[in-house]
Amino acid sequence: AQTVTQSQPEMxxxxxxxxxxxxxxxxxxxxxxxxxxxxxxxxxxxxxxRQEAYKQQNATENRFSVNFQKAAKSFSLKISDSQLGDTxxxxxxxxxxxxxxxxxxxxxxxx
Amino acid sequence: xxxxxxxPKHLVMGMTNKKSLKCEQHMGHRAMYWYKQKAKxxxxxxxxxxxxxxxxxxxxPSRFSPECPNSSLLNLHLHALQPxxxxxxxxxxxxxxxxxxxxxxxxxxxxxTVT
Numbered sequence: 017a018q019t020v021t022q023s024q025p026e027m028x029x030x031x032x033x034x035x036x037x038x039x040x041x042x043x044x045x046x047x048x049x050x051x052x053x054x055x056x057x058x059x060x061x062x063x064x065x066r067q068e069a070y071k072q073q074n075a076t077e078n079r080f081s082v083n084f085q086k087a088a089k090s091f092s093l094k095i096s097d098s099q100l101g102d103t104x105x106x107x108x109x110x111x112x113x114x115x116x117x118x119x120x121x122x123x124x125x126x127x
Numbered sequence: 128x129x130x131x132x133x134x135p136k137h138l139v140m141g142m143t144n145k146k147s148l149k150c151e152q153h154m155g156h157r158a159m160y161w162y163k164q165k166a167k168x169x170x171x172x173x174x175x176x177x178x179x180x181x182x183x184x185x186x187x188p189s190r191f192s193p194e195c196p197n198s199s200l201l202n203l204h205l206h207a208l209q210p211x212x213x214x215x216x217x218x219x220x221x222x223x224x225x226x227x228x229x230x231x232x233x234x235x236x237x238x239x240t241v242t
Contacts, residue, residue, distance in 0.1 A: 048227060049227025049228065051227075051230070053233075059235070060233055060234070060235045060236075061170070061217065061233040062233070063230050063231075063232075066230055068227075105167075107169055107170075111227030112227070114172055114175070114183060115160075115172065115227070115231060116172075117169035117170055117171075118169060119168070119169055120167070120168075120169055122167075
């Protein structure tokens with residue numbers, strides 16, 4: 017079985033500041049992939065960042081980076097220089113044999 | 128073109144109606160997915176098609192019937208739905224069904240209301 021836990025239902029951050037969203041997971045698969053997806057209000061779900069579990073190096077995509085701790089089964093997302101357009105629901109997701117999402121964290125960026 | 132399109136955007140149907148949701152992609156992807164998403168909840172996988180064959184059915188009630196006529200199209204046929212089936216139905220596609228190696232691209236969804 018695969019489970020994903022996001023313990024922060026809502027977070028807020030000031031524009032231009034940095035915020036970290038938490039995610040822990042559990043899986044019995046040896047090979048798996050971890051994702052952060054962003055779903056803005058009434059808009060399409062898009063992929064923010066992807067991490068292959070067999071890679072030790074943390075993935076980065078511009079202002080988005082992850083802290084992947086495989087032994088601790090932790091996969092947090094750091095957003096630097098937050099922008100108003102980052103306001104969205106963020107889902108952590110795990111794919112070992114199918115894509116399973118966490119409950120989501122609503123992030124509000126304030127001006 | 129990294130787009131997955133879904134029609135209609137909104138659908139209201141009675142419990143005795145028959146309707147269909149349509150999903151299309153032209154990225155050459157060989158895996159397509161249906162998800163159900165309730166308000167402020169994560170998407171839940173319903174079906175996976177890989178190379179036009181149904182590979183995963185997450186014990187979805189038979190009132191939902193998926194169909195994959197070709198590698199670019201995915202339909203979800205609806206019949207005798209219940210009000211609790213009201214939700215956003217998301218379609219996604221990926222290059223293949225190999226878990227996670229290829230990212231899934233999501234469509235904008237069809238917001239379904241069952242009255």
